[in-house]
Amino acid sequence: MTLHVDDIRAAYEAIQSATIRTPTVPATRLSHHLGIDLYLKLENLQHTNAFxxxxxxxxxxxxxxxxxxxxxxxxxxxxxxxxxxxxxxxxxxxxxxxxxxxxxxxxxxxxxxxxxxxxxxxxxxxxxxxxxxxxxxxxxxxxIHPFDDPVVAAGQGTVALEMLEQQPDLDCIVVPIGGGGLIAGIAVAAKTIRPDIEIIGAQAHVFDAAKAHFDDTSPNFAGSTLAEGIAVRKPSPANLDVIRKLVDRVDSATEPEIEQAVFDLLSYEKLVAEGAAGAGLAVIKKHLDHFAGKKVGLVVCGGNIDSRLLSTLIVRGLMRDGRITRLVFEIDDTPGQLSKISTIIGDAGANVIEVIHQRMMQSVSLKQAELEIVIEARDQTHVDSILAVLRDAGLKVRVPQDL
Missing domain, CATH: 3.40.50.1100 (Rossmann fold)
Incomplete structure (x- = not known):
């Protein structure tokens, strides 16, 4: 069976009473930060938090x-x-x-x-x-196959019908690709309604089977990915045919790029998104020149990310932004050193949130100690100014390259 827009419209009529018509919202803060006009289709608000x-x-x-x-x-x-x-x-x-x-x-x-x-x-x-x-x-x-089924792909394509009703003047839609059912359905629906609209696929670099097929190159399969929902080695041949015919480009993103994108969605838009959605935003961020002056739609395909993984991702993101920073001091092992350092940090407007005072397992000389202090600051510029004040006070301090 060949996927046709009539199948997608029929699927929409069938499912609309039992599914959520998720909003397509302007990503105001991210748009300002990235310098583009970005809109988010919030499928993370769908039943079971995914399309x-x-x-x-x-x-x-x-x-x-x-x-x-x-x-x-x-x-x-x-x-x-x-x-x-x-x-x-x-x-x-x-x-x-x-x-x-x-x-x-x-x-x-x-x-x-x-x-x-x-x-x-x-x-x-x-x-x-x-x-x-x-x-x-x-x-x-x-x-019931997760993606290699035209009826399933038709159901996923209903996302595009809603997006183009909610934002009819979108210039392009960025869609994460795993097995290809979502982008196949979206491409068929969107290109029928708006033949000039651009459809761009997004993959994790370490699971880029659809991109490799699209570009006629060898795929990269290298370990695990944060975008586990799109970690598919063998996309559906039928979906790949649709991608070849109707999708304009397929791009990929690295793991650090996907991680940062998930953090950006949380930090700027207060949205919990899984790694697959992060891949879509990461691809947009990599090609901002391409999206300049366009109205860009991104399918936030799901929000099912493990809470422990998310907590680690948040801390790592805060550290990259300089909002949480670990400082390591080599100090004389004499009274008053910790009080002096804490006073300087507090006077500079930062907050001390953890202290580790090492006397035993360390490489410094016997009459010295290693002191680790984790601080909360406004941003990296604030951290740099604090470091300058500490060093001007004669303290030996460094910032480990944790990330």
Whole structure:
């Protein structure tokens, strides 16, 4: 089946009463910071906090009564799993989700809480999918693929219908790519409505299979990525065909760029976004000249990021901005040194939030000590001025290159 805009419109009619029409909002502070006109489609506010709920529901609504009785099965460690589980439960359809070994417990628990039976198998999607297909055949269940299904892709394409109703004069839409279902659906819908609109794909550099196919180059597969939701080695051939025909460009971003982009969405727009959405913003930031003078839409495809990972990302972002800084002093091991340093830092308008005073395990001389002080400052310029005052006071201080 070839994906057609009529399929996307039919999917929209079918799912709109049970999905959230998420807003497309101006990213006022980010636009000012980047010097472009940026709009965010907030699919992180969708049911289960990701666009995947759209395609899952579209597929579920096509099932016969007999298929509904036998139930559905999916293979996913993240957003697709929760989208299928949520809507299957809402429709009274039994669901089973196969998740790879090592899936964080909170994702397993959330999926289970949504009413699905969770089965753990394999080291990743590629390892788990055949097991899932075998289990589907054994139990007589319908397999719902996360992206290699035209009905699912049609459901994802409803994102574009809403975006272009909400902001009809967008010049381009930036879309994260994993298996390609989201961008295929969006490209078909958007190019039908506005043939002149530019569709740009975004990938993580270490999982850039779609970009490699688009550019006729070899893909990069190198370790893990913060954008785990788009870490797909084998996108759907049907989706790749659509990307070739309708997508204007596919770009990629490095892990530090994706991390900074997720931090920017949180810091500037107060939005919790997962790494896949960060990849989209990172690509925009890498090519600001291209987007200058254009009205740019970005699909914030989801907000499911592990809370512990997010907390570390925030601290690292604050450190990069100079708002949290670790200072290491070599001081004489005599009374009053800590008081002197704290007074200088306080008088300079910064706040001391942690002190580590090392006497034992250190490389300085016997009559000296190493003192680590973590401070909270306004920005890097403020840190630089504090360092200048400390050094003018005769103190030996350095800033470790943590990041």
């Amino acid at each position: 995947k709920a759209r395609g899952a529901l579209a597929k579920l609504l096509t099932l016969s009564e007999d298929a509904r009785k036998h139930g559905v099965i999916a293979c996913s460690a993240g957003n697709h799993a929760q989208g299928v589980a949520f809507h299957a439960t809402q429709l009274g359809i039994p669901s089973t989700i196969v998740m790879p070994e090592g899936t964080p417990f909170n994702k397993i628990q959330r999926t289970s809480d949504l009413g699905a039976e969770v089965v753990i198998y394999g080291a990743g999607f590629d390892d788990s999918v055949q097991f899932t297909l075998d289990l589907a055949a054994e139990r007589g269940m319908t397999f």
